[in-house]
Amino acid sequence: MSWPSFGTRCIEACVRRDGVFHLEARIANSSMEFTTKDNVLDLTERCVLAKEKPSVWLIEVDPRPPGIEVSDALKHTYGIDYWGVGLLSGLQDRQRVRQLSHTFLQGPQYWKRVIDEMDPKDLKG
Structure with missing residues (x-):
């Protein structure tokens, strides 16, 4: 099962029709790993792939x-303010939730990666 369908099934199991949800998951046997090059931490492809899927x-x-x-x-x-959408969902202001639930018309404004959420030392072993 792919990650998006797994995440969708988890949210559907919560039996909520509207609101904002936050999922946290981990991947075992990933094809990626954290590496440091020139003092920059980045997520890169593993040189040696895991034996398991x-x-x-x-x-x-x-x-x-x-x-x-x-x-x-x-x-x-x-362009989506998830905290604003969450607040308006709680107030059942469906019209403003719909208005605020659209991305920028021209697509993403720039690339952004958030990989500093965990200490890479915790990923070893």
Whole structure:
């Protein structure tokens, strides 16, 4: 099962029709790894692939937007303010939720990666 369909099934299991959800998951046997080059931490393809297929497992489902660093990155890159949408969903202001739930017409404003959410030392072993 692909990650998007897995995430969708997890949210549907929460039996919520509207609102903002935040999923956290981990990947075992990933084809990617954190490396440091020229003092820059980055996610790169592994030189030696794992023997087993990658698998995803869910850590948590939160009935709220992601943390401020991720939410701000999404807001400035795609144009959706998940904290605003979450608040308006709670107030059942469906018209404004619909108005605020569209990305920028010209697409993402720039590329953004948030990979500093975890300490790479925690990823070893």
